[in-house]
Amino acid sequence: MSIPDRRDLIADAAISTVATAGLRGLTHRAVDAAAGLPAGSTSYYFRTRSALISACYLRLAELSVADADRWEADHGRPSDLDSAAGALAALLHHWLTAARDRQLARFELSLEATRRPELRADLQTAGLAARSRATALLAALGAPRPAPAADLLVAWTDGLLYDQLAGALAATRPLPDVTELTTVVRRMLEAALST
Template sequence: MKRSELVADTAITLLAERGMRGLTHRAVDEAAGLPPGSTSNLARTRAALLELTLSRLTELEIHALGPAYTTARNGTLGAQAGMADTVAEGLHIQIRDRRRALARYELALEATRRPELREIYDAAGSRFRDPAVALLAAQGSRDPVRHARQLVAFSEGLMFDAIVGAGGTPTFEELRQAVEDFLAGMLGRPSRGP
């Protein structure tokens, strides 16, 4: 593992465990077992550390989503049910890795206060929104850009509730049904039902 990956992976864990206040260069060095000053040699400023962490987090999420991400990016689904399965699979993967999700929420909140991080966060987000546009266009959406924003917001809400809400962790089937119902309403088509 490259040192930059070790630093970023450790920062992700610290964000999930301690929040934004617990993420310091010194804390990363200690948690990663690195000599003092190693993290600041790699990422001189706090902004640089946050950028490195967000880039790595995006890379890890794309890797974890694997086939679901590739299918979505290529817009290669024929039926609404197939799209619901693909989106639900992605949600299920994201929900299972609570550490990554909590770190992403911390970074999202910090991006509202740091314009330089906001730019990187938005660019990372487009790597997930753009495939949703392609999938919805393939489904015949009359406004795939608007519908993609709505699908992403809906998906984010499901993940947030599962990770920090009181609703518990949904099963894959519950996620698939929720996504299918949402798509049916958005695209004006019937849902398969439970």
């Protein structure tokens, strides 16, 4: 296994650990166990807990961009409001289901960065990747001010994900299906395009 592969394996195991055990459960030893690596492997690649958390931020951003790239490769770049709503709804559905743990970890890690200034730069780098994608999408759809519209779209998307996964009613209601999400996303896009 090469060094980059080992780093990704460790970051993925750390993300999973945060999703299931919270930040209190994020230790080098716990990540070694989750990754199936010999004791000391995680601390070899990520000396401090802060370095491990930073690796999580960057890996989460990388995986989210890869999700969007994979959808685009399979279905083509969205070119109108309907295809964009369908694309984003499918992506949200993936994040609410198959990639649920990644989103839960992202929320927990984001809160940690508000309390630890040394972590903010990596969180910002991760956030800029999402905003860059949203800006490009909204520009392609004809938004008069795509960057501010992208900020709103990302905020709405994060709010929807948080509400569905960790909000007050998350445990008592079913997740929306792709059709329901497409309707909601279309409204979000329409509002963003009018900004």
